[in-house]
Amino acid sequence: MPDKIQSNLKLLKSNEVELLNYLKAKFPVFYNSNFFFRDFQYGIRSFLEKKDIKVSYQDAEKLAEEMAKHYEAQNLFIKVNHQAWKINKPEFATAEPGDPF
Numbered sequence: 001m002p003d004k005i006q007s008n009l010k011l012l013k014s015n016e017v018e019l020l021n022y023l024k025a026k027f028p029v030f031y032n033s034n035f036f037f038r039d040f041q042y043g044i045r046s047f048l049e050k051k052d053i054k055v056s057y058q059d060a061e062k063l064a065e066e067m068a069k070h071y072e073a074q075n076l077f078i079k080v081n082h083q084a085w086k087i088n089k090p091e092f093a094t095a096e097p098g099d100p101f
Contacts, residue, residue, distance in 0.1 A: 006058070026043055034080060041060050041064040
């Protein structure tokens, strides 16, 4: 894996709570909901751009793959199929259906 991807992956892993909260604010990410690969990829790309780090589409795809494996190992993502996961983070449960706050 190229050094640039490796350093961005390290940054994402060291800021994983911030990344999850960013994704939750940007996408419909709720406990037990499905979360799709392309949303994750674009979310990572956007997150890094907010930190003034430009990443290509391909690099964002690789970072999403690696972060997904990381979250699967922590049981935060439960794989549904090759392009989606179920979010296993009870803190992301909604108070009422349809109410994200």
